[in-house]
Amino acid sequence: MTVSVKPLLTVEDLRVTFPTRTGDVQAVRGVSFALGRERLGIVGESGSGKSQTGRAIMGLTPGHARISARKLAFGDRDLLTMPARERRDLRGKKVAMILQDPKYSLNPVMTIGRQIVETLKTHEKISNSAAKARALAMLEAVQISDPKRVFSLYPHEVSGGMGQRAMIAMMLVCGPELLIADEPTSALDVTVQLEVLDILDKLVADRGMGLIFISHDLRLVSSFCDRVIVMYAGRIVEELPAANLADAQHPYTRGLLNCLPTIGSDRHPLPVLDRKPEWAL
């Protein structure tokens, strides 16, 4: 028995074009997908358009770029025609984004606590003391053992893993329905990565959010998400359930999987990707 649920996010034929001196460069060329309350991974190399897809959904595309789509909707609301004001209300409140490096994406001259409170006060009518209490509770939810101390610290005073937890806390404090995580752990130590992912995973599951997880790491994404979209040169080349990654059909996906050195396999030289021009068509 299937219950048809309205998708949280609908993207149809999304295109992002950057005008340059030598002509238009299409970073995203006709990407379509629908997202429910699930974990969707978008994988691709640098320049594949995965981050620009996330930014277009978030409404953070640079001003000189052109966005076009047959449909770009959050629930019933059309993101393409929505006035900037409404879009601002949506951003942070209903749709949130976690960026790669907490060193650069947190405000360096504001304490972590003030930044979380600022998010709350932007979107909700809430008293200072209540906002502080919510922020502290959120810091606790991302498993920061001493929330009071971290609340009053500046971003440079905490480690990368701690900074990324603070970032997750800031993004989730308003209870968004959709979370876009753009390489959320790539700047972190390998062993810290799993802790942060674990926290993210639990929060997303508990709150029933939709998650778009953007990464270059195919293995990581497939172990974390329900469904994986593989992008190459601005297009989706393959979409498959994460569990069936081994059955990937497209030579690009297979090549990506194959070129990673693993412990115990003795392959010298490593197989490299033989990029076919027709993949980019």
Next chain:
Amino acid sequence: MTSALSIRDMVVTYDEFAALDHVNFDIGTGESFGIVGESGSGKSTLLRAVSGLASFDQGTLSVNGRPYSGRKRDKEFYRTVQMVFQDPYGSLHPRQTVDRLLLEPLVIHGFTDIETRINRALDEVGLGSGFRFRYSHQLSGGQRQRIAIARALILEPKILLLDEPTSALDASIQAEILNLLEQARRDRNLTFVMVSHDLGVISHMCERLAVMKNGKVVETVPRKALENREFSADYTRQLLVASEGFRRG
């Protein structure tokens, strides 16, 4: 086996903080040696102290039997030991062409057959002479790292220090660079010291590896120990778990 690189009780302190705390290594000629550790464990400090970019306060360093002090190194040292850095976007001079980048070490060390050496170096890293007069911003990340490797190899060193040479690159480009490094090592019988946080890369490239934590060497194990899980350090186990991807617990 003679050791190409021998480090005894090396200590590096920044103010009161011991970044390296009595580290000992013996790396044989032609060996490929890996170092893993979390950030702040001292692995990059070790490479910088060996390469002469940072001075060390105590201990001894000898390269092919010749001792070197913590501070001044002669030209002979730099002809023997070269380094490739993590970020090819940061390690190439933005206002120099590839030609200038490759020329500089040759001029410093008084080479005369400059023309042939530059062409050969570019061919060797698979770029060809078409790249010779480009600036680094006209190159992709993988191409930049090839230039960085060409610059290191152009002096025909015996020891190559590699500080996370592929962690800034895409997986498919990583495979190409690792293959290139292996080829260079085979052709020239180079000694590698490679730092990485990716156990897959280390086990692919290195015969032995050391695990560092808080400026100390926690353990040194052969590659086989990774496959058979024969190691004692907790951090090695954590790294191994991390290399297998996320698991819902």
